[in-house]
Structures are given as C-alpha cells and as structure tokens.
Amino acid sequence: MGISIWQLLIILAIVLVLFGAKRLRNVGSDLGNAIKGFKSAVKDEDNKDAAQAASEQKLEQKPGENVFDVKAEEKKPADTTPPKA
Template identity: 75%
Template sequence: MGISIWQLLIILAIVLVLFGAKRLRNVGSDLGGAIKGFKSAMKDEENKDDNTEKKLEKKDGDVFEATAETKTEEKKDKA
C-alpha cells in the first residue's frame, strides 16, 4: 500500500503550480550546491586527519637534538 506513480505525479503537479518551475529550479540547484559543499568539506576534513596522523607517526620515530647558543652584543663606549 505504498504511494503509486499517479499519486506522485499529482503531488508534483500541485507543487509545481504552487511554487513555479523557476523557484523549484533554484531550490534544486541550491540543494545540490549545499550537498556538494558538504561532501567537499568532509573530504577536506578526512585529508586533514590523515595528514595529522602522518605527522604524529613521524614525530614518534624521530629524535630531535638542539643546542642553545647565546648571542652577545658588543657594548659601544661613548666618549
């Protein structure tokens, strides 16, 4: 007892009459753009997480050695 194709066509016709084809096209393109942006953001976040994991793995295996040096400035005598 689902919705038949004729019921869907009637609903589509009513929506088309109420909102108009131009507005439905705009809503469809806005919805498509939002979905595309969401997928892009998810992909960027996954790449960011992968890069962070790689950096952490690299830091764990490396040993960094550093030495501190002091830099002194020569005092100029004013005479």
C-alpha cells in the same frame, strides 16, 4: 498500500502550481551546491586527519624525554572520630 505513480504525479502537479518551475529549479541547484560543499568539507577533514596522523608518526620520542614515572598510591581516609573531651 504504497503511493502509486498517479498520486505522485498529482502531488508534483500541485507543487509546480504552488511554487512554479523556476523556484523549484533554484531550490534544486541550491540543494546540489549544499551537498557538494558538505562532501568537500568532509573530504578536507579526512585529508587533514590523515596528514595529522602522518605528522604524529614522524615525531620520535627520545628515551628519557617527557616521560614521567609515577607510583600511584591509595589515599587513606582521614580519621573521622570526634576528639574525646
């Protein structure tokens, strides 16, 4: 129960009558340009991430610099009993 080729041709004919061939051509080219722009933006972002990862690998941390040795301690709850009068 799929769409047959004849049904697709009828739909295409109706769309051509409603919008016209020129407008459909413009929509197609605009859609193609949008897809190209999206792909180039994704590619640029991937290149930026790779460059950032490479620059982070170049940074070397010297021993003892920007290192914090902290001992975690559990905070004890405050005494919640009311004072005796």
